[in-house]
Amino acid sequence: MIWTKRVTARFAAAIVCSFLAFGCSGKSEGYADPRRIVDPEEVPETKRIRRLTADQFFAALAVATGQQWDDAEQFAATLGRPDFAEVTVEGREMSVGFAKLAGDGARETCRRAVEFDRDNGDPASRVILRRINDMDSLDPFATDVGENLRYLLLRFHGVYVTAEDDRRLQPWFTLLQDGLDPNDPGRAAQGEERWAAVCTGLALHPDFLTY
Amino acid sequence: MSKRNRNKLHSAGLGKHQCGPHLDRRALLQGALGGAAMYALWPIRPLLAQDSDGHRFVACFLEGGWDVLLAADPRDPSGSYEGIDLGTDRLAAEFRDPRPVSMGGTEHLWGPTMLALEPHADLATFFRGINMNTVSHDTARSYSHTGRQPAGALARGDSIGTVAAAVHDKGSLLPNTAISIPSFNRDFDNRFSAIRMNNPREIRDLIGPTRNALSEGVEGLLNQALEDAYSCVSPAYSGRLPEDELRISRDRIRKLQEQDVVARFDFNADTPEMNEIRALYPIGDSTGLSTATAAQLLRTGLSTAVTTRVRGGLDTHRGEWAVQQPTRLVEAFEAIGAMITHLRDDDPNFERTTVMVYSEFARTPKINGDGGRDHWFADSVMIFGSTLKTGVFGSSNEQDLGLISVNTTTGLPDEAGVQLKPEHVMATLVQSLGGDPSPYREDPLSAWIEKELTP
Numbered sequence: 166m167i168w169t170k171r172v173t174a175r176f177a178a179a180i181v182c183s184f185l186a187f188g189c190s191g192k193s194e195g196y197a198d199p200r201r202i203v204d205p206e207e208v209p210e211t212k213r214i215r216r217l218t219a220d221q222f223f224a225a226l227a228v229a230t231g232q233q234w235d236d237a238e239q240f241a242a243t244l245g246r247p248d249f250a251e252v253t254v255e256g257r258e259m260s261v262g263f264a265k266l267a268g269d270g271a272r273e274t275c276r277r278a279v280e281f282d283r284d285n286g287d288p289a290s291r292v293i294l295r296r297i298n299d300m301d302s303l304d305p306f307a308t309d310v311g312e313n314l315r316y317l318l319l320r321f322h323g324v325y326v327t328a329e330d331d332r333r334l335q336p337w338f339t340l341l342q343d344g345l346d347p348n349d350p351g352r353a354a355q356g357e358e359r360w361a362a363v364c365t366g367l368a369l370h371p372d373f374l375t376y
Numbered sequence: 377m378s379k380r381n382r383n384k385l386h387s388a389g390l391g392k393h394q395c396g397p398h399l400d401r402r403a404l405l406q407g408a409l410g411g412a413a414m415y416a417l418w419p420i421r422p423l424l425a426q427d428s429d430g431h432r433f434v435a436c437f438l439e440g441g442w443d444v445l446l447a448a449d450p451r452d453p454s455g456s457y458e459g460i461d462l463g464t465d466r467l468a469a470e471f472r473d474p475r476p477v478s479m480g481g482t483e484h485l486w487g488p489t490m491l492a493l494e495p496h497a498d499l500a501t502f503f504r505g506i507n508m509n510t511v512s513h514d515t516a517r518s519y520s521h522t523g524r525q526p527a528g529a530l531a532r533g534d535s536i537g538t539v540a541a542a543v544h545d546k547g548s549l550l551p552n553t554a555i556s557i558p559s560f561n562r563d564f565d566n567r568f569s570a571i572r573m574n575n576p577r578e579i580r581d582l583i584g585p586t587r588n589a590l591s592e593g594v595e596g597l598l599n600q601a602l603e604d605a606y607s608c609v610s611p612a613y614s615g616r617l618p619e620d621e622l623r624i625s626r627d628r629i630r631k632l633q634e635q636d637v638v639a640r641f642d643f644n645a646d647t648p649e650m651n652e653i654r655a656l657y658p659i660g661d662s663t664g665l666s667t668a669t670a671a672q673l674l675r676t677g678l679s680t681a682v683t684t685r686v687r688g689g690l691d692t693h694r695g696e697w698a699v700q701q702p703t704r705l706v707e708a709f710e711a712i713g714a715m716i717t718h719l720r721d722d723d724p725n726f727e728r729t730t731v732m733v734y735s736e737f738a739r740t741p742k743i744n745g746d747g748g749r750d751h752w753f754a755d756s757v758m759i760f761g762s763t764l765k766t767g768v769f770g771s772s773n774e775q776d777l778g779l780i781s782v783n784t785t786t787g788l789p790d791e792a793g794v795q796l797k798p799e800h801v802m803a804t805l806v807q808s809l810g811g812d813p814s815p816y817r818e819d820p821l822s823a824w825i826e827k828e829l830t831p
Contacts, residue, residue, distance in 0.1 A: 214618065240581070242574040250514070252558040253530065259618060261550060261632075262571045262582050264625035269581070272588040336601040343597055355594070362590050362598045371607040371618035 214375045216257040219244035221376075222267060226368060229321050231281065231292035232274040240266045259374075268369060275364035279357055293317065293364050303356025305341040314338065314363070321367035337363050430548075431809060431829055432674040432719070432729045433540035435683040436667070436712050437521070437557055440690030441513070441751055442735040443701045447487040447709075448756035449504045449738070449772055450474035459776025460741040466698040480767030489705035492713030493758075499716075499726050501764040501824070503757045505772035506796045507779050508737040511751035513691070516736035520755075521683075522560055523802025523816055531560040533815060535570065536732065536802060537683035542568040543811040543831045545680040549628045550583075553673055555666050555684040563815070566621065570683065576662070576669040583678070584638040586629075599626065637676050643668060656714045663687050663711035671718045674729070686711055690735065695747035701739075716760055730761035730809065741777035754779050757801050763808035765824045770796045785823040 217225060222244065223237045242248065244266055245256020256263075275293070282294040283303070294300065296313035304310075311329040314337050318324045326333055341359045345352045367373060444450075451457055453464050453472060464472045474485040477497045484502070486494065493500070510516050514529035524533030534542075541552035542564040552559065552570040559570030573579060581587075589595060607619045643650055643659050653672075658664035666684045673679040687708035692701045716731055723729045734757045739749035754772040769787035773780050783790035784800075794800070800821055803813035807820040810829040 216618070240574070240578070243572055243578055243582075245572075256572065258566060258569050259621035259625055260569065260571050261625045261628045262573070264622055265582055265586075265629050268626075268629070269587040272586065272590065276588055333606055336604040339604070340594075340597045340601040344593065358590055358594055362594045362601075365590070366598050366601045366605070369602060369622070370605050371622060374622070375618050 216259055216263070217374055217376065218255045218257065219246040222270075222374070225373065226270060226274050229292075229368060229373070230274040230278040230364060232277045234270040234274050236266075236273075237270065240270075264369075267374070268365075271365045271368035272361070275361045275368065278364060279361045283357060292320075293360060302353040303360065304353045305345055305356055305359055306347045306352065310341060311338070314341075317363065317367055321364075322370065322372040324372070337366065340366060430544040430546045430680050430728070431540070432723075433537060433544070433681040433732075433809070434670050434674065434715070434719075434730070435521075435535075435537050435681075435732045435734070436670075436686045436708075436715075437683065438690055438705070438708050438733070438735040439517075439685050439688040440692075440735070441516075441737045441739055442690050442705060443692075443697070443739040443749060444504075444754070444756045444772075445487065445739075445741065445777070446471060446489050446702050447705055448490075448502050448758055449754075449777070450485050450487040451774075452485060457741075457775050459773075459778070461743045463698065463743050466743075466747070467702060468699070471702040480765060482767060484768050487705075489702050490709050492706070492710040493716070496713065496716045496720075496760055498766065499760040499762065501759045501761075501766055502768045503759075503770050503796060503801050504754075504768060505770045505779060505782065506755045506757060506798060506801060508753050508755045508798065511737060511753065513736060513751075516751075517558075518560075519798055520734055520736045521558070523798045523806075525799075531558075532562070533560065534562050534564060535559045535683060536805070537570060537681040538564055538568050539806055539811050540730075540809055541570075541679075541681040543806075543809055544829075548677055548680050549632055550673065550679045551681065553670075553679045553682045555579075555669060555682065556662075557683055557685040559683055567624070576666045576684070579641050579669055579673070580638055583632045583641070585633060599630075602626065632678070637678060640672050640676050641669060653718070656718055658707065658711055658714070661707065663707045664714065667711040667715035668718075671715045674719065675722065692739070693744065693746060693748040693750055697739075697743075697748035701749075726760060726762045730759065730763060730805075732805070733758040733760075738777070752777065757798075759805065763825065763827055763829060764804070765826050769821065769824055784819070784821055787821070787824065 219241045223234060227233050243262055245258070245263070247253050247255055278293045282291040283300060285291050288295055294313065296309055296316050297303065297307070298309055299307060311334065314334050315326045315329070318326050318333065324333065340363055345355065445460070445462065451460060451462060452474065453462055471488045474487055475491070475494070476483045477486045477494055479497055479500055479502070508516050508519060509525070510519065512529070515526055518526035518529055518531040521535045522531050522533030523536065526532055537552050537554065537559060538561045545551040545568065550571045552568050554570035554572045555576050556574060559572060561569040571582065573582065590598065603623065607617070639645065640649070643653055643665070653659065653668055657668045659668060663686050666686055670682040670684045673682050687704055689704055690701060712731070712733055719729050719731070720726065735755065738752040738755045740752045744750055754777050770782045771780060771789050772778060779795055780789050781791055781793040781795050782788060783793040797818065799816040799818040803816035803818050804820040804824060806816070807813040808825045808828055810831040813820045
């Protein structure tokens with residue numbers, strides 16, 4: 166190979182690109198996870214994280230949202246439920262089919278759950294909006310929004326978040342409030358849909374879908 | 377590195393997840409290697425981009441065990457066979473006489489149910505007298521799907537559709553699809569695991585619009601939230617991270633929805649394409665629906681490999697054999713014939729298409745006391761394509777449909793030859809498709825490979 170200026174420049178660009186790619190792959194905020202990072206090769210097969218089976222997903226969705234997914238049985242086999250005649254192994258791939266159908270199921274149950282809560286005067290029996298006080302406006306900027314998000318994180322992911330500036334809450338605050346003006350009186354019109362979106366997002370999060 | 381090896385599971389490295397910026401020696405080395413790989417690939421990138429038309433593969437499964445005497449391995453009813461009862465007097469007139477069909481310059485008998493496949497004899501390779509080594513449905517299904525002897529009924533190999541997708545996929549959105557049939561992936565990357573549908577109608581749910589969708593802006597925010605959400609479980613995950621897999625799947629769903637291909641699967645629509653499909657396929661029943669869906673998955677470029685259960689109900693142990701076995705075979709072959717015709721529209725000589733037709737085993741040559749046929753070892757496989765020599769390879773015993781040894785070069789009976797096994801057929805097919813035949817642990821039948829594709 167003839168070592169020309171062009172070749173040198175291309176090689177240098179390739180190395181710079183590769184370092185940039187690695188720089189982007191980590192979390193830039195420097196979040197310090199207190200746990201030891203486990204090399205995947207060290208994790209025994211029996212302890213590796215697995216996707217919920219179809220039936221586990223249906224049950225988890227029903228518990229978390231309080232609503233049954235109407236099409237669960239129709240899509241059970243496609244989501245990986247074995248028939249124990251031909252298929253004896255649970256399907257656990259995070260496939261396109263799973264992502265699409267789980268998304269459909271999460272949206273259906275979450276919409277119904279928020280509607281149910283909205284009509285429910287007893288906070289203790291609400292499922293998604295349990296910590297929200299003003300059920301008439303569902304203001305995404307209300308002071309109790311953070312508390313409700315922390316409750317939902319505990320309900321869906323089993324994560325007890327104590328601080329409202331915890332980074333794990335940030336995407337859900339954004340989902341609730343982004344694009345809305347806190348001073349606009351019409352901001353609450355989207356409240357119900359935004360809370361349904363938060364519920365859907367939590368149900369499609371890897372921490373909900375894996376164990 | 378071969379394509380097969382490149383597509384095999386690589387868990388090391390993929391499972392690494394850092395919670396903060398982390399650049400250790402391994403990362404530096406990987407970065408340097410990545411850069412070198414980028415540099416090496418740079419000059420050939422335009423060539424890869426041009427090679428976008430991958431080979432298409434369909435496997436059509438007939439469930440229950442087919443009667444090969446009515447299909448791929450018939451006998452002339454004018455002859456006498458000491459170990460075979462052709463049951464001619466029990467069959468309707470149209471199912472009594474096999475038909476001579478020219479394959480690779482030689483005339484061979486085709487079963488009376490295979491009329492719909494005759495126009496495609498120029499593409500046909502039949503393997504006869506394959507020893508399935510079992511008469512248990514579950515075991516034979518796993519064996520026939522993978523070409524490798526299962527452990528009990530548990531498949532040990534990869535489904536042939538998985539292998540074909542892994543060898544030839546060039547980034548399609550649903551590389552490997554399985555309709556009403558299980559699919560196995562033991563050795564390849566997750567992206568080649570089949571997207572399973574319980575029935576062909578579900579394709580519209582899989583690729584169609586999101587149900588109960590939120591407003592467009594909120595859907596966008598939801599997607600962004602899922603992109604940004606931090607997963608606590610990832611550090612201990614082996615293999616590709618769950619959030620990465622979900623991200624890839626969400627991205628594919630978005631692309632599917634943007635392409636709006638769901639209309640290409642609305643077989644009741646009043647459009648020129650759907651009118652043509654309805655005229656071609658028996659779309660009113662599941663056989664036509666499954667094969668039409670398979671063809672559309674390939675024609676739209678959504679999939680590289682499709683495996684579909686075309687017809688069940690072939691397990692005819694009693695008197696229903698005389699009516700149900702031939703009529704169901706006809707239904708299946710008409711649907712498969714329509715699919716081949718459809719696929720030949722844009723690939724007349726199957727230069728980039730292969731269709732395999734198979735069942736878990738055959739049925740006994742003798743009719744039992746209940747007027748039906750039981751399970752039998754000596755099976756057949758039909759392949760339509762251009763990678764294998766056309767004609768018939770192998771043979772069952774002319775007198776009793778038993779297993780005999782054949783010459784691995786000519787495919788003719790030869791006492792010094794070998795008994796044909798599914799491993800031979802799969803190794804040959806996989807080698808011709810450009811894959812690695814070594815997992816089958818039998819030498820491919822090289823003399824019958826017309827051409828070997830390059831992945």
